[in-house]
Amino acid sequence: MARKNKTFKLIFLIAAAAFAFFFYSGQDALNVVVNFINTGRVTLPVKEIDKTVKQFTAAVIKVHDGDTITVRTPQGEEGRLRLYGIDAPELAQTYGDESRRALAAYLDGKTVEIEVMDTDQYGRMVSKIGDANKYMIESGNAWVYVNYCKIPDCAQWQKLEAGARENKTGLWAAKSPVPPWKWRRANK
Numbered sequence: 501m502a503r504k505n506k507t508f509k510l511i512f513l514i515a516a517a518a519f520a521f522f523f524y525s526g527q528d529a530l531n532v533v534v535n536f537i538n539t540g541r542v543t544l545p546v547k548e549i550d551k552t553v554k555q556f557t558a559a560v561i562k563v564h565d566g567d568t569i570t571v572r573t574p575q576g577e578e579g580r581l582r583l584y585g586i587d588a589p590e591l592a593q594t595y596g597d598e599s600r601r602a603l604a605a606y607l608d609g610k611t612v613e614i615e616v617m618d619t620d621q622y623g624r625m626v627s628k629i630g631d632a633n634k635y636m637i638e639s640g641n642a643w644v645y646v647n648y649c650k651i652p653d654c655a656q657w658q659k660l661e662a663g664a665r666e667n668k669t670g671l672w673a674a675k676s677p678v679p680p681w682k683w684r685r686a687n688k
Contacts, residue, residue: 549579551625554616560607565591566599566642568624569607571614582624583633584617585649585657587680588642592687594678595641595671602641602670607632617651628653637661640670643679 549556549571558571561578566588572578588603589596607629618626626648634653636642638660649657665672678686 547575547577549573549577549625551579551616551619551623556614557611558614559611560609563600563604563608565596566603566636569603569629571612580624581614581627581629582620583636583642584626584628585645585651585654586633586636586642587645588636589671589677589680590683590687593680593683594674599636599641599671602639603632603636606635633657634660638664640664640667640672642671645681647681 549558556573558573558579560569561572562570564570564580567583567586568580570578570580588599591597591600612630612632615628616625617628620626634657637644637657644654644657644661646654646658664670671677
């Protein structure tokens with residue numbers, strides 16, 4: 501029985517190596533084989549979205565917080581995106597988890613249209629993601645990030661933020677919510 505198991509693993513290793521060398525670069529393929537030898541599992545490398553592409557459609561596969569998501573294109577490429585022109589509370593900040601849950605309820609598992617505006621210092625594509633940016637402001641789950649929001653939509657988003665504040669919607673129900681940029685500075 502042990503011999504059959506070893507034979508099966510060897511055949512599987514050869515098949516995984518052939519697959520990896522056919523579909524991936526030499527180094528990626530070697531990493532697949534080494535990982536299988538070390539762990540007994542085949543883990544294929546994820547191709548990253550080409551950052552020169554400015555518009556594309558992708559499925560939301562993870563919501564990290566109220567302004568950062570991971571998406572997967574129909575071609576299997578993945579990328580981490582930050583919502584353009586907004587700043588949501590950090591997860592460790594008051595209302596951070598509520599903001600993340602709001603974005604997850606709105607986007608998680610959905611296919612969205614993405615318009616890349618920039619790339620930030622962490623390599624994330626800063627993007628308009630359907631109408632999610634607007635939704636997060638209007639629902640009181642994020643601030644307009646006025647220092648970075650420079651497109652015509654930003655004026656409308658500022659009006660929506662003022663309405664959410666006035667109606668005490670979302671984070672605006674708190675007496676004095678702290679903007680994330682101030683919270684980050686105070687908690688370095």
